Amino acid sequence: MTLDPVLARIDADLEAATDRLLRLLRIPSISTDPAHRADCRAAAEWLVEDLRSIGFENAALRDTPGHPMVTGGMGDGGPHLLFYGHYDVQPADPLELWKAPPFEPSLEETPAGRVIRGRGASDDKGQLMTFVEACRAWVAVHGALPARVSILFEGEEESGSPSLVPFLRDHAEELKADLALICDTGLFDRDTPAITTMLRGLVGEEIVITGPDRDLHSGAYGGPAVNPIKVLARIISALHDDHGRVTLPGFYDGVPEITPELRAQWESLGFDEGAFLGGVGLSHPAGEADRTALEMIWARPTCEVNGISGGYAGAGFKTVLPSQACAKISFRLVGAQDPEKIRDAFRAHVRSMLPPDCSVAFHGHGAAPASVMATDDPAFETARQALSAEWPNPAAFVAPGGSIPIAGYFKTELEMDSMLVGFANDDDLIHSPNEKYDLRSFHKGIRSWARVLAALSERG
């Protein structure tokens, strides 16, 4: 089965492929918000129909206690590859900052080329569809795929994947393949594709601190009545020292220093710290004082506050002393850091700083260790060469800072290694208003997967 007619078919079909992606983007499948439960199901159903139209005759929606999985399989020769993506998206707020409604996507001309604008365009619907469209082209041209391919799409990636591990356990035999392919990462830069070799882990914690049993008048009670916002501010403030290091006891246990070889490889990539920060309106790296920005994101653990609320936040002023204050806090983990130990250390820190009249409720949101990929598997070099053939620059092995716990789950639950390849750009505004995906990423992404499938099947 030859590659060239498949690539030609992809080029000819690009407009139709883009229309299909726009249809998927119109479904507001926000997994974290219970109001969008039916939308998540609708996105899963749309994918099942689309997979069937390609030839995945056994494509199916699989119910879970949360949002459904989508599975399917085709082919029997060559290596067995499991492709993973997620059809759920982040919330779209603040809505007022979007140039157009987040779920009315469109193709937009920009100085840097055409982009597909809308929530999920990059993370992860656009990326997921690069693989689906590559399969469609292979089957359209050759009537078959060059390898045995299984599909697994989940709908809870943006809300901690609570159903994923039980689903992997219950269907291990069906899902275990020779290698998992995951498309939820980015290019190194516009011309340089990337294979991710390390992923940070993630621990999410939501805390609610309660002081008085009701909201009080700050004039009538301020002073003797404990203010939970002030308590929360002290707790958050004490999480870092003056050098930007996390203060939790044992936090850095299991954090490896990067090797001189890896440091040299990273330095050869020519990462531009000033441009990276300047792209989001910043000029001074925050965080650990003795680390470069690239090192902090690729190889260091962090603690961020993702949300805080308490008291009156509306227009004007209200002299309330609130009963409660809340924060959402997350930790990114590297190396052998233990998520449960870090969760325990965080909770102990909060409890130790709680005044006698305050109570705290903890709500855990996911806990996944960091993942280090099996780059000694020759499939990695094969895929790297296939990607290098599609893009202007050779593909790089990288370690972006995000957390994609699925790679860890594939390893622990199915003893299966993962290869992460994606085509997002740094300016895709994922998780932000005005998210977009370059049409070039979509087009060359589809072509990249067509090439990788061919290359991995030749290795056999």
Added chain:
Amino acid sequence: MTLDPVLARIDADLEAATDRLLRLLRIPSISTDPAHRADCRAAAEWLVEDLRSIGFENAALRDTPGHPMVTGGMGDGGPHLLFYGHYDVQPADPLELWKAPPFEPSLEETPAGRVIRGRGASDDKGQLMTFVEACRAWVAVHGALPARVSILFEGEEESGSPSLVPFLRDHAEELKADLALICDTGLFDRDTPAITTMLRGLVGEEIVITGPDRDLHSGAYGGPAVNPIKVLARIISALHDDHGRVTLPGFYDGVPEITPELRAQWESLGFDEGAFLGGVGLSHPAGEADRTALEMIWARPTCEVNGISGGYAGAGFKTVLPSQACAKISFRLVGAQDPEKIRDAFRAHVRSMLPPDCSVAFHGHGAAPASVMATDDPAFETARQALSAEWPNPAAFVAPGGSIPIAGYFKTELEMDSMLVGFANDDDLIHSPNEKYDLRSFHKGIRSWARVLAALSERG
């Protein structure tokens, strides 16, 4: 003109008076929320009509750049008294904590007696109407008031009174009286009426801290990108030392120690700190380590955080590193503390803790110094005796912790002293869900004003 038939008339008219108050409470006149602008005007118009129905023929709605004032006057003999109250109310959120909708007030039976439940029942519509109803009874019985009475109702007390000082300046001749009567305070306890002799001042500040120029993915940017929530937490945390004292330089300049005489008088009131804190679910006094709860509220300055927001606060979790974080912070002032100096010191503190990549926007919300009343004026002792005749216990001179800047404005703008008398209870839940006003407070409050008007007019 005799008092007894007036008191009898008040007793006979209580049900009708309560109905009138319920009508006023149904108007959601939330001054701080622009969505309720028309409701504020509707409340003012209702009051104009009600005053006219009593006999204040010149009652009028007076436009300002903000919400309108209501004025009126009647009588020409005796001392000239200016009565002040406010018809605007606090926001009602969180709505889900109300037992019944906040603007559908009703009379409710409770173990402690009947209460009028609804936003503004105590603060300040119910209190304001005690005076209006006392006037209605005097005029109904005697065809006239025993003193010359002017009325001033404002609609911006809960949002910093921006139009008040200009209005006082522009209409000084019309509004200046021998003494101002203000009904926006409480009883000392259920059986002990109170005349307020000191009021704390108030400085409100809203700060918005901006870091990155957009919301970011905390995995892709966490570490090198500054997080404005963490910056805000450090700023708030540094506002107090470990002994609960405010750390702003010069903050305690002009704070007087209370005299041994006043301390002895306060101790004789038998304030129950345990019951006060226990009433709101607390047992340990927070705040300055070396001060009693009563002293902190009556005579010490404080700093409270009234609201905080930033990042994702909805259901579930979102790994966002937000562009902005906001807080609403207020200071209560005593003695000769200078509101503008304290605002400046606060802003300098915030700027000094701002990392290089962060900017801050400040929005001031009111600035009023503390007020100390002219208790050497014999009118205070006259009023104290009149109140003592109505209630089980003699009236006390007190200094509750709230801030009612109007007394300071009357002094500075009109050279007029103020006497603050009110009938609220500590458990009225003002500024909180389920606000109420005891029917007993309303009834005896009306009778109290009828007595005070008589007593002050006899003094002449």
